[in-house]
Amino acid sequence: MLSEFDLISRYFTRPARSYIAQIALGVGDDCALLTPAAGTQIAISTDMLVEGRHFFPDAEPFTLGHKCLAVNLSDLAAMGARPLAFTLALALPAAREEWLGPFSAGLLALADSHHCELIGGDTTKGPLNICITVFGETLPGQALRRDAAQAGDDIWVSGTLGDARLALAGYRNELTDQLVMDAEQHALAATRMHQPTPRVALGIALRGIARAAIDISDGLIGDLGHILARSGVGATLAVDSLPAGPVLTQQTQAIRRHFTLAGGDDYELCFTAPADRRDAVFAAGQAAATAVTRIGSIDAASGLRLHDADGAVLNLQLTSFDHFRST
Amino acid sequence: MLSEFDLISRYFTRPARSYIAQIALGVGDDCALLTPAAGTQIAISTDMLVEGRHFFPDAEPFTLGHKCLAVNLSDLAAMGARPLAFTLALALPAAREEWLGPFSAGLLALADSHHCELIGGDTTKGPLNICITVFGETLPGQALRRDAAQAGDDIWVSGTLGDARLALAGYRNELTDQLVMDAEQHALAATRMHQPTPRVALGIALRGIARAAIDISDGLIGDLGHILARSGVGATLAVDSLPAGPVLTQQTQAIRRHFTLAGGDDYELCFTAPADRRDAVFAAGQAAATAVTRIGSIDAASGLRLHDADGAVLNLQLTSFDHFRST
Secondary structure, X not given: OOOHHHHHHHHOOOOOOOOOOOEEEOOOOOOEEEOOOOOOEEEEEEEEEEEOOOEOOOOOHHHHHHHXXXXXXXXHHHHOOEEEEEEEEEEEOOOOHHXXXXXXXXXXXXXXXXXXXXXXXXXXXXXXXXEEEEEEEEOOOOOXXXXXXXXXXXXXXXXXXXXXXXXXXXHHOOOOOOOOOOHHHHHHHHHHHHOOOOOHHHHHHOOOOOXXXXXXXXXXXXXXXXXXXXXXXXXXXXXXXXXEOOOHHHOOHHHHHHHHHOOOOOOEEEEEEXXXXXXXXXXXXXXXXXXXXXXXXXXXXXXXXXEOXXXXXXXXXXXXXXXXXXX | OOOHHHHHHHHOOOOOOOOOOOEEEOOOOOOEEEOOOOOOEEEEEEEEEEEOOOEOOOOOHHHHHHHHHHHHHXXXXXXXXXXXXXXXXXXXXXXXXXXXXXXXXXXXXXXXHOOOEEEEEEEEEOOOEEEEEEEEEEOOOOOOEHHHOOOOOXXXXXXXXXHHHHHHHHHOOOOOOOOOOOHHHHHHHHHHHHXXXXXXXXXXXXXXXXXXXXXXXXXXXXXXXXXXXXXXXXEEEEHHHOOEOOOHHHOOHHHHHHXXXXXXXXXXXXXXXXXXXXXXXXXXXXXXXXXXXXXXXXXXXXOEEEEOOOOOEEOOOOOOOOOOOOO
């Protein structure tokens, strides 16, 4: 059995990366030390993932390591912040090397690809729980906040929506009479669920272009709802223009609408930008190699209106994900 | 049943405190934003507390809220950093108001007394798990690191040791033939276990005076061992000069030695300072209204030597706490 200190030194301690000048002290002391560049702001976000709630008990540890950091990097992306570093707190039923090896490999591979360094954390025995706090760098006044949407803004979404939710439906044997999905399609959709891509480059490219932004973790309408509430505005969405994932595109219109609007685990960015910045938004998408789709507009009147392809009002019964509702 | 958003807004969202100019954006967006003062460093630490491991399943929620933040502030104290802010990630079996009310009250009372603001976090359903990441401010070159002890340094400890471990022995009915402790004494010792006092003022007062420092959470010899390992030195401790807590003082010498050396949950500072700075160390203790006791010295030769009151070598079999050893 590994001791706590062997565990940290074997799986989570590496020579400090030379590309991050801001990290004055990493793993191994009471605190890590960051030296922010003059005039910069530190963006901070925390996400906790619990076995049986956010991932299956038999989740593959490499992709789980990826996902735990990805959902945190997605929060930085939604602020337009550049990743700097993160801490990892880990409760484990036992220190099993066959789990820790691939978990740390998946986690650190994504960290390296974003030049984001593990600078500290905590390990303890307990029901499997993974808590990451991530630090990014942004410039004062340039962060993409939830409270900055204005009436007349376009609403945009990155990438595609709904394939992660479709994969979950497959695992749960939901909608078996309506879903048509073979094993290969399910595997493709499952990649979206297990290995989301945080839209970090897009978030940075949208600085100075987008007004408000949020990442979509609990479903588009719920997360867009946070922008509307905090900005004191409403919105109209063109439901049939929502970009469905490659597997979801092959499903019925009812399922497409449901899973793009109220899926979950998408980790795409939903953002608003002035209507006269459409070219700049497309250019940012191109620079970040990330598709961007215009899906509606911000209204002065509160509330969310859903329109179909003909502009007719749709009345769909959908709710967003709540972590304390039973599912 | 409270929803996730009701829970956050009712118990964990407050108007931003005006005393922390560095917090540009608090609870409620994808990230919080800190604006560090020019030339400062950010100290960061994460601790995770798990039910049944770090606290009893029936732990009183007010003191639990206090303790979860206290153990994190203790890490800042051990770097000589001034608390700024923290994030809270909380997994709860259910959103029970009779638990959340006193838990948040205990947590935020300690936060307020240190001008440390809650700036973000996460809540989810799951086995009770509390993960806090705390942020402090220090100046480059002034942080009290574990790797800075030098041969000839005095070794010091703040406050008193062992009462928290004594309280645990009482709860566990350990050593019943050797321990003499009535209910009142146990209640006094238990206060040290449930409501530790982070030595924040002392840590700040020791800037420029102490060399290395650590906070004692897993027992003095284990935690001092981290200073020795990272500084490449050894030490000699005068075991009978260790300051025992008021309840522990009344126990046998064997129990006193055991629980001061290898107790746990003390949250005192162990630090080293040059022998010619003794007056400065006492003055720092006085300024911080915290007792400081000289307990030994750093040696060039590696290893830890324990001496009794007559300077004779003691050969005690003690081990530090390991979170992955069964207890």
